[in-house]
Amino acid sequence: MQAGIDASGRKIFYSTEASPPLDIISKRPDLYGNTHRVGHDIMADWHSVLSMVDIASNLHEWAHNDTGDGRGGFFNDLE
8 A cells, every 4th residue: 555655745644443453453553654543533522532532541662753764654633
């Protein structure tokens, strides 16, 4: 996927949702994108916001900066 985005000559933000699993995506952001939506759409109330924080609270182990191998960094997208 990254090769196709690079070949376009444009800066594109690529986000994934659902699959493949986070442990696979995080290891190869050059193939799957640099961010992954972790849950539902946030609604305009605190319950919804706090629910998203709860969902994302155990996903920190997959977030990282560029490891220096040119694959890029990865973060969990809460919205």
